[in-house]
Structures are given as C-alpha cells and as structure tokens.
Amino acid sequence: MFEAKIDANILKGCIESITAIVDEGKLRIAEDGLKLRAVDPANVAMVSFELQSDAFDDFRFVPKGAEPEAVPEGEPTTESQVTGATEIGIDFRKLLDILGIGGREEVELELDEHAQKLFTRMGSLAYTISLLDPSSLRKEPKVPELEFPAQVIIETEEFRRTIRAAEKIGDHIALGIDGEVFYMEAEGEMDKLRLGLRKEQLIHLTPGTLHSLYSLDYITAMSKGMAHAENITLNLGKDYPLQMEFEVAEGKGKVTYLLAPRIESE
Amino acid sequence: MFEAKIDANILKGCIESITAIVDEGKLRIAEDGLKLRAVDPANVAMVSFELQSDAFDDFRFVPKGAEPEAVPEGEPTTESQVTGATEIGIDFRKLLDILGIGGREEVELELDEHAQKLFTRMGSLAYTISLLDPSSLRKEPKVPELEFPAQVIIETEEFRRTIRAAEKIGDHIALGIDGEVFYMEAEGEMDKLRLGLRKEQLIHLTPGTLHSLYSLDYITAMSKGMAHAENITLNLGKDYPLQMEFEVAEGKGKVTYLLAPRIESE
Amino acid sequence: MFEAKIDANILKGCIESITAIVDEGKLRIAEDGLKLRAVDPANVAMVSFELQSDAFDDFRFVPKGAEPEAVPEGEPTTESQVTGATEIGIDFRKLLDILGIGGREEVELELDEHAQKLFTRMGSLAYTISLLDPSSLRKEPKVPELEFPAQVIIETEEFRRTIRAAEKIGDHIALGIDGEVFYMEAEGEMDKLRLGLRKEQLIHLTPGTLHSLYSLDYITAMSKGMAHAENITLNLGKDYPLQMEFEVAEGKGKVTYLLAPRIESE
CATH class of the missing domain: 3.70.10.10 (Proliferating Cell Nuclear Antigen)
Structure with a gap:
C-alpha cells in the first residue's frame, strides 16, 4: 500500500x-x-x-x-x-x-x-x-567503485550558463582543475570557450592538476535536470568519470549523476 | 454602406x-x-x-x-x-x-x-x-434540430486545461454526466485522464447519466477559440452532438460551436 | 595592440x-x-x-x-x-x-x-x-555616389511594426512620399497594407512625389538590426536605393544601410 x-x-x-x-x-x-x-x-x-x-x-x-x-501460499518470497x-x-x-x-x-x-x-x-x-x-526494464546498474581525487562546489546557474555557451562551440567539454582554478573548456574549429573560477569564486575547491573530457549532449541533458538546485557538487578525476550531486525537494531529496569520460584522441 | x-x-x-x-x-x-x-x-x-x-x-x-x-432597373431583388x-x-x-x-x-x-x-x-x-x-464559399449550414437532455456550465480555464492534458493522452475525449458529476475522460494505451467535477464545483449541472465521445482535434481548436470567455455552457446528450456556447465582446456577442460525436467502437 | x-x-x-x-x-x-x-x-x-x-x-x-x-626589415609597408x-x-x-x-x-x-x-x-x-x-573575405565595397531628393525621420517601432505586417502580405514593399505624406505599401494577391504618416506624425519629412520598391527579405533583416534605435532616417528617391541611418551605442555609433531598389514590372 x-x-x-x-x-x-x-x-x-x-x-x-x-x-x-x-x-x-x-x-x-x-x-x-x-x-x-x-x-x-x-x-x-x-x-x-x-x-x-x-x-x-x-x-x-x-x-x-x-x-x-497473507501472502498466497506457494508465491516465492x-x-x-x-x-x-x-x-x-x-x-x-x-x-x-x-x-x-x-x-x-x-x-x-x-x-x-x-x-x-x-x-x-x-x-x-x-x-x-x-x-x-x-x-521488461533494464536492470538496476551497480554503482562502480570510484575514488575522486578532487571536488568542486559551484553555483548551478554559472555551470548551466557555461554549458549553454559551450553548446554553441563544439560537442565536448573539458572539466578540470589547474592549481586553485576550476575550469570548463570547449573547443570548436574556429573558437574556444573557457570558464575559469578561482577558489574564492567557488563554494569549494580541492586544488590539483587534472582534467577529463565529456560529451556535451549528456552534460546538457544533466544541466536541465538540475535547474532547480542552487549549487552542485562536482567530483572529478583525471580522464575519469564525472559525478555531479545536487539536492532536490528543498534538501529532502538527492540526485547523483555519473558520466563516463570521453577518451581524448591524441 | x-x-x-x-x-x-x-x-x-x-x-x-x-x-x-x-x-x-x-x-x-x-x-x-x-x-x-x-x-x-x-x-x-x-x-x-x-x-x-x-x-x-x-x-x-x-x-x-x-x-x-435607386436599384438599377432589371437587377433582381x-x-x-x-x-x-x-x-x-x-x-x-x-x-x-x-x-x-x-x-x-x-x-x-x-x-x-x-x-x-x-x-x-x-x-x-x-x-x-x-x-x-x-x-464560391460553402453554403451556410442549417442548424440541425437538437434537444439536449443535459447542460453544464463550467469555468473555461478548467475546461481548457483538461483539454490540454488530454491531448497528451489520446485522440478522443469523452464528456459525460454521472449522477451529479460532470466528467471529461481521455484514454491512451498506457494511461487515462479524468476530470470529475461535482455539481457544487460547477456553475450549473443537470444531473443524469449520459456520455459522448468527441475528436480531440476539434475540441482543441474550439478551446482556443473560447480563450477569452470566462465560462462556457456545454449542452450534452448520449452519443449526441456537443454544443458549446460562450460570450465574446464583453457579453455583446455570442458564439455557439456544434460538434458531431464519434461513434465508439465496441 | x-x-x-x-x-x-x-x-x-x-x-x-x-x-x-x-x-x-x-x-x-x-x-x-x-x-x-x-x-x-x-x-x-x-x-x-x-x-x-x-x-x-x-x-x-x-x-x-x-x-x-621595429618593423622587420624587408616587410612591405x-x-x-x-x-x-x-x-x-x-x-x-x-x-x-x-x-x-x-x-x-x-x-x-x-x-x-x-x-x-x-x-x-x-x-x-x-x-x-x-x-x-x-x-579571404569580400573586398570592402565602394559607397556609390548617391543624391537623395527626400528624407524622412520616423520612429523605429512604427517602421518595424509596418514591416512585420507587410511580411504577412507579400514579398515587396514600396516606400514613398506623396505630398506631405510618407507611405509604406505592400500588396498581396488578395490584400493590401498601407502605412500613411503625415508630416506632423513624423520627426522630419521632405515633401515630394516619389516612390521605390524594395525586397521585404532585406528590409526585414535590416529592421531587426535597428531594433535598439529610437528613430531611423530614411533617405529616399524615385526608383532609387534606400538609405537608412540610425544610431547605436547611445549615440556613439552610427549604422547606415543601403538597399538597391527592385525595378517594378510594368
């Protein structure tokens, strides 16, 4: 019931x-x-x-x-x-x-x-x-065991705005940390977009040196799913999956997205 | 002139x-x-x-x-x-x-x-x-002689909102009265929508038991035509045409729609 | 630099x-x-x-x-x-x-x-x-030597609204002056649109008798380009190019459009 x-x-x-x-x-x-x-x-x-x-x-x-x-007899538990x-x-x-x-x-x-x-x-x-x-539905996936060396907490609107701009440039976006700066970078044939936020412009940053490349299609879809959250937490690694966490239902719910990285062609 | x-x-x-x-x-x-x-x-x-x-x-x-x-001579009256x-x-x-x-x-x-x-x-x-x-235009139609056993007066916005929801479900909508309840019902393969309004939630209702099925395409078009009216009057029957009346021009004009029913496949 | x-x-x-x-x-x-x-x-x-x-x-x-x-030696000036x-x-x-x-x-x-x-x-x-x-780009065009017998200064919004209406009528628009009236006219198969503004309804008008026909596609594009300007100056002639001038950047910039006329089929 x-x-x-x-x-x-x-x-x-x-x-x-x-x-x-x-x-x-x-x-x-x-x-x-x-x-x-x-x-x-x-x-x-x-x-x-x-x-x-x-x-x-x-x-x-x-x-x-x-x-x-009562459970009908013979019905498997x-x-x-x-x-x-x-x-x-x-x-x-x-x-x-x-x-x-x-x-x-x-x-x-x-x-x-x-x-x-x-x-x-x-x-x-x-x-x-x-x-x-x-x-008839796909099996519930297992959550892979992941250890993220770095974490960034950013205002959702800043993140979403950068994704919207990146869509106009190319198909992929790099998320990375360079020292005390978190960056998002998209590159087209003719142009390049980069958001760079220093530690003090973020809610949280683990300093480091790492970055990964992701498909913009997926991040765009995800950025729509997080429209109502104030902040999002990004868990990052080097050529590693991206984990994004945010609250829903005024803090009484939680959503976590996990996105596989694109391997950069060298 | x-x-x-x-x-x-x-x-x-x-x-x-x-x-x-x-x-x-x-x-x-x-x-x-x-x-x-x-x-x-x-x-x-x-x-x-x-x-x-x-x-x-x-x-x-x-x-x-x-x-x-003067009318030119020879011109037929x-x-x-x-x-x-x-x-x-x-x-x-x-x-x-x-x-x-x-x-x-x-x-x-x-x-x-x-x-x-x-x-x-x-x-x-x-x-x-x-x-x-x-x-060159179609002849003005004759208004068929109809007698409607039931009448419902409903807020236009409630009616229109239900039509908008029904469009997401299927191609047809049933309008009916069941006792002292007016209902609108749309059924899809997977889902079903029903608006049910009791007499006291309506401006007027003739109690009864009847319903008819109509094409949503037409009702959707009609519901756009009545956007500026506060209330609409629905005249209903059993497997019978639907007559919808509403005022325009701040009460100084009147529009009546008449819609043939769909015969339900049994 | x-x-x-x-x-x-x-x-x-x-x-x-x-x-x-x-x-x-x-x-x-x-x-x-x-x-x-x-x-x-x-x-x-x-x-x-x-x-x-x-x-x-x-x-x-x-x-x-x-x-x-220093300029590297041998580099042509x-x-x-x-x-x-x-x-x-x-x-x-x-x-x-x-x-x-x-x-x-x-x-x-x-x-x-x-x-x-x-x-x-x-x-x-x-x-x-x-x-x-x-x-790799087209050469900068020479500005043809033109003398415009008439000038009209009009509120941009009035001009743009007429262009939007004209788009619903046909492919061309005539701009002309008839005595002390400036007019814009578009004709379709079934209908005709005309904006007529007397001298006192305009910011400026050179009285006269002239008109030219222009492609609406171009004027529509231009009317979007001038959306932020309060007024536009139209320089007109008889079967002659149209010159439109307006300010940008709060008066610290100027844009001039020049549009070739359509020769009317007789």
Missing part, C-alpha cells in the same frame, strides 16, 4: 532530474521514501535518485508482506518483500507531461499494485498511468 | 472564435450587428457567431436597397436586400494575421461593396482585403 | 546591426574607434558601421607600425600601417552567439594579431575566436 501527497512543482523537479537521463525506470518505494538508479540506453550516464518520505506532505507505505492479507520495498516501473516522461498541466497544486499519488497502476490526482484532475513491467 | 469602429482586441477575440472552425466564411451584416454560420470542411463542426451592433464604438449600416441611389442584410465573404485568417500586428488600438472597418473590399484602419496602418465571392 | 572594454548589451546591439546584412566581415580598428563596410553576398544590401572609441569604457589601440618593436589602422576578419554570427549567453556584464576585448585571435572575456567566461583571413 502506497499513498502520498506532495507539492506538484517539487515532484516535477524530481522527475525532471530523472528524465534528464532515462525516460523510464524502476522506482523503489520503501518506508523511508523513494529511490531510483538507472543508466541511459548507451550506458554512458547513470542517475541515482533519492527522495525522503518527509519531502511529502503525507506519505504512507506498507510493504506487501506486512499487510494484513522476492527480495523486495524481504527488504520491505516495492518496485514499480514508471514511464517518467508521460508522468511529467501531465504534471506540467496541473499547475502549482498538490498531487496525490496512490499505487494499485494489483492492477499495476499509479493514480495521480491534482485537484479535480485524475490521471492513471499503467506501470511498466519491471522485468 | 457599412462603417464601424471597434476595439482591436475585441475584434481579434471574435475572429479567433471563428477561425477555430473555418478559415473563411460568409459574414452577414445587418442593422443589429454581424452574424456568421459555417461548418468546417469535414462537416464535423459548426460555428454560429453573433456580434451585436452595440459591441462597436460606432456602427453604421444602411442596406443596399435602402440607400438613396435578392434575399439580402429584402432582409436588409449584406453578405460578404471573408478570409478570416488573413484578417487575424493583421489584427495581431495592430496592438491595442481601435480598428475602423469600412466596406466597399462595389469594389468588394473591406478597409481596415488601425491608427496610421490601413489594410485592405479583397472579399471572397460568397457564391 | 588593441584592448577594450564595453557593455555587453551595447556590443551585442552593434553586432546585430552588422549581422542583419553579413555574417562575416573586415573590421577596421583605429585610434578613433571601429569601422566596417560590407555588402551582402547578393550585392543588394550594404552596411556601413562606425563605433567611436568613447562608446567603450576603455579603449586602447596602438597601430602596428607605432609599437616599440601596407596601407593599414600607413593609415594607422588594423584590419581583422570576424565571424560576427559566432561572436553574437556567445554574447547572447553572457548577460548584462561588461565585455573585455583583446586582439592577438600575431596569433590572429580575438579574446573576449565576460566575467569568468573567456571566449577566443580565430580571426578570418581578411584576404
């Missing part, structure tokens, strides 16, 4: 952070909130999403096994029952489409696990979406 | 209510105002439009027969002379294009029946449009 | 007045400011652009010959050295793209003539654009 209420705009921001990477995915519902981990079809980008139950105005979840009705979580497959893009219409109201969510449907209610408008069969 | 002045925005709203259904049509000008009735090329939707002469800041019309100059009305063919979409440029000024209209032109003046900008030969 | 600082929006407005006609061109930098003269690829429209050095918050230019380092000017080839559209991102900040410009690059800095964002080889 899952029933919850949440501000429509907060939910919209959360789902936008997911659709930046995947259109559909497996959402795990548990007593402490919602979780999702998914990779994009090309296996280049990963999103980890967590939304605490207290981000909701109302949040009630009772795991299947704990409900009064699945992992999700053991952990007290329910996993549902959602077409996030469809859900987002409808949330965009609803305005600033509160959204009520209600899961009908038996019928495999999610009910969404915004004022007088009820929207029912069929759940996707979780077994 | 026809000369009139009207607020450009009011005229624009009126013409938008017409172009929601047809691009061109026959406008009847008489002493008491303007009238039009037209069906869309597929014969699925009809618009009836009336604008009272007092919606204009200035309105002067003298029917052809009543003008000082047409119906429009008898009724004291003049019928002109207008490309409304062209007129709308130009009104959009003019801004919030007053528009002066002047008909040159001899040259078959309509002069439009907005400030220093004069726009002359050649009239269409009324005989 | 060239280094300068200028308000990003002022520079953007200047470059938009150039890109209305050409995407790339030769910019002459001298002690008194910047100059450009270029024709569009079809040889129909010309732009002359001047920006005084005092439009900049900071402007430093030392011509090549005047710099401390070019005209630009003699006149104390430097000529650089710029892809204005690329530059404009990036200025659009920068916001309302100040832009710093710095020329590296040796590397043939222009550095642009907006806050922490540095943008480097490779210069185009001036010899």
